[in-house]
Amino acid sequence: MRATVGNGLPSVLRVAIAGISHESNTYAVEASGLTEVGSFDRYRGDEIIARYRGTATYIGGMLDALDELGAAAVPTFFAIGEPSGTVTTAAYAQLRDELLATLRAALPVDAVAMELHGAGVTETTGDLEGQLLAEVRHLVGSSVPIVVTLDLHANVTTRMVEHADVLLGVHLNPHTDMHDRGAEAVRLLPSLVTGALKPASHVEPLPMLLPLTTTDAGPAADVNARCAAVERRPGVIDCTFFHGFPYADGPDVGARVVCTVDADAAAAVELAREVGAYVWQRREAFRPTGLSPDEAVAAALEVPGGPVIINDTADNPGGGTRGDDMQLLAAMLAAGVTGSCFGFICDAESVDAAHVAGVGATVALELGGKSDRRARSPLAVTAYVKGLTDGRYRLSFYAPGLEVNLGRTARLQVGGIDVIVVSRVQQTFDPEVFLLHGVDVTRCHIVALKSSHHFRAGFRSLATAIITADSESGLTTQRIEGLRRSIGPTAVWPIDLTARYGE
Template identity: 50%
Template structure:
């Protein structure tokens, strides 16, 4: 089979425009043609696609893959350039048996609220409806019926942390012969729920239970796919919210019935998705208690400043509370501050410097910390992930430094030059920090870190604060949504039609 591969991947946080402005072309890691093969051997969607294509001896045409860290709305011209390049590459590769894409589902460009539908439409104009079009997706996508109609298959991850991207990539390729032969004649129903859910790991209830129910119903005869998409609450578009996406083999009534069955369960359990919002001070006190009772390392995650959800990555609320509590033997990884990283590199290991750290991009994420630190070491910020979510993929956080503050055991603070959440302990190891020997490990992430830290942590405690990915989703106005949304609006109601 001759299959074109490509994708445009972006989770858009429309509120993040206040911190960094629009997402421009410079923010994208664009790989064209054979450069896409650099994803081979990584536990990513594209890694899975490349593996399955080779294993099944398909003739692959890699076209264009563009990924940017979650951030504000994409500049309209940047998106159109990427889209048109991808579509032109697909047109040039015709005739094709299928097109397989990697998209997110929560992409928004200036004037385009549903990037994935716009992209699907543009590709359909070239390939028509006889050539299968498949896309993998993130479970934080805002899925619309238009997407369901444009794509033959939408393969969202089931897990959060997204440890199954690689497997979904394999499935996308393995579905091609079934679609080409006509054995599968898919029809998709998208049941949207008026819910703006706070971050919800599938490692625990209720999201884990809902995932299990989806997998159970996927075994029903005729059901090809059943997935619950949590949606992305930090975005103000008409379709913002959660959804259940069910694909059956030519049975629209079954697709609708199964989707509504899951939707009813999600709706009934919506209160369970609300997590306790602990201030940084309380989270640190709780952690200290656990350390005394059961030992470390206790992991505190700074959920409100998760660059993986479009935040600046330089919030100081949690770090400030940590410095004030001054617990023994603690480390913080990491804060985005290229200026301080450069200052540390210029001064060099062994020097003591006065810095103004973080809090530099907006008013929401705290003010800079004026502190004196010892430069323990510096690095180039490059390493390879080991987390089951991204194993094999290369990280590059730019120039980094390990800074130390006084205190009895002292606090080790990592500073980096590129925005990212922390996925595993490798960024600490890079700077000589064995997290298992620390009592308290504080990091920026909402859930993905669990895949790399759950096994080594005595306990995980989530700290919340003002921030673009706070647990308090009701803090954000959503004037553009197409109806009431729970938990902001008590009138929000889901009714099966």
């Protein structure tokens, strides 16, 4: 037994930090393959602290709250990969084995705090997180609280709820409340350890796949207001509307409401259903309004002044694409756009060619369009090499403080457009990447970028307009009614308009 102080709490609470985070796009497998273990960045022990302390991330929030409580962080193992195809069975097994081994070595602990995404799929399970939580629970036993943070795009399962004491999802898209949820999860721990808090959670599945939706305004903001009202009721610990991640084909995919109430399972069910009914009633308001790339460029050119943001939502690396679809840049060049920038295209081969040629050189490139195994679709361009960098910087608006490494990069001038080309795939989170290359976005007419919503954190305050381009051929098109569904619930909105909920 560990020494305890009068209130039943250990004198110093030891809290293990662990996690595996991946958003798996099962539709990406055909184009870019399965996800192997090498696609994950892996942090061990103090490397977790070094990367996340002082950042506005889930683990950053956990660490800050542990400091507030005078508790000890016990960092074990954390793996995170950019969104991509289904994770191989071998990759998952390797990550899970290392997580469990390091956690076992860290025992005894008083609690476990985990950062998970919630939309992980392996070759053998559609519920990576439920499986992992079951194994962590088996290892630490039923008396050690497990708190978990999840992404808003988690496809939450009853298995996850069964094996965790509390699951907290971010409420916002862009996810600017990651730090808040990480801290909130840890602040629950003293009451969980003493048994003062007895959370009962319910996950209410809705028969709907939600297109990626911002919470800045519109129907998702209204739903969040309902959740916040529910959270103000006595005994309610959390009420979150999880949008789910629609780009996965499986039985566990879809929007859910999760409600957690202290010692009242019936109330958790009732409140989750109350919010679920509100979401369902408003479902048509979630239909997207994206334009084709040509239409988006034409609309942007109508806007006087700038910067006008065009976000290429159908090629959003934040949803598992490779960031090298060329349709939007082609549309801008065809329209004769000048005084504008594009950030970014992921194409390591073109970056290498620019580095070999050097600053001041003019190069002929087959730019982008190389990642899809089924068909190449690069754009032939003549580019002036304006600048070259190491692709390293820190985010300032989305996950402030977090280090980014895009590999070697090049600023290429193509026609009247400054195009940033990078070696490692990621979505465009904020304007820092342009600053790194000496491009001031506030002086640009059009700023084109690859992201669905997270860019809003850094661009909404400076944009004169935001226009969404949605090329329907892209893997992360908002037009999700066209997604093939081979497994899973038979009737889900908006694929099947006969879907019913609570009627």
